[in-house]
Amino acid sequence: MSDNKKRLAVFCSGTGSNFRALFHAIIERELPAEIVLCLSNRSQCGAVDFAREYGIETMLLSEKQFKTQGDFARAMLRALREHRIDLILLAGYLRKIPDEVIAAYPDKIVNIHPSLLPQFGGHGMYGMRVHEAVIASGENRSGATVHFVNEEYDKGRIIMQNHVPVLAGDTPETLAERVLRCEHRLYSDALEKLLTGES
Numbered sequence: 001m002s003d004n005k006k007r008l009a010v011f012c013s014g015t016g017s018n019f020r021a022l023f024h025a026i027i028e029r030e031l032p033a034e035i036v037l038c039l040s041n042r043s044q045c046g047a048v049d050f051a052r053e054y055g056i057e058t059m060l061l062s063e064k065q066f067k068t069q070g071d072f073a074r075a076m077l078r079a080l081r082e083h084r085i086d087l088i089l090l091a092g093y094l095r096k097i098p099d100e101v102i103a104a105y106p107d108k109i110v111n112i113h114p115s116l117l118p119q120f121g122g123h124g125m126y127g128m129r130v131h132e133a134v135i136a137s138g139e140n141r142s143g144a145t146v147h148f149v150n151e152e153y154d155k156g157r158i159i160m161q162n163h164v165p166v167l168a169g170d171t172p173e174t175l176a177e178r179v180l181r182c183e184h185r186l187y188s189d190a191l192e193k194l195l196t197g198e199s
Helices: 017-028 046-053 069-082 099-104 128-137 172-195
Strands: 006-012 033-040 057-060 087-091 109-113 141-148 158-165
Touching: 006 017, 006 046, 017 033, 017 046, 017 087, 017 172, 033 046, 033 069, 046 057, 069 099, 087 172, 109 172, 128 172, 141 172, 158 172
Parallel strands: 006 033, 006 087, 033 057, 087 109
Antiparallel strands: 109 141, 141 158
């Protein structure tokens, strides 16, 4: 690996569709980065399976393994430092990042959220809950937001957004499919922007 490539960690909890989109975007766009670590709080999930298939190191790290939140945070920091991580990408990671980790990686932790923040964000707003709330509100558009992570849920500085229509007759499931396609493009575009120093 070339020395000028950024070393990325991707944090996942689920199927890993955004992880896969980012992985392929790095190759197809020849971005100056390499995913060197997949960290998950779940031992069995699609993201971990994908990482193993492509020879990316995986790590299970969960609060349940530690007596205190401080111990958990220190273990996460140790893993990031051992892998010399430059940038952390959250891709369906359903746990809050410890404040100590955020402080150690200012503007180096990025998340994607399935709505146009600041709308429909905050604690407990993830996955299908977001799409249900969008439809219930009567909004005529939704979308995705890539943002830096700070100590508050979904309140970090926005990097990029893109919108999709909410169509008559949409269910949370049909809207989720449309937003997810938007996420895959947007997250890859945002990563390219970060790596080329345009953010």
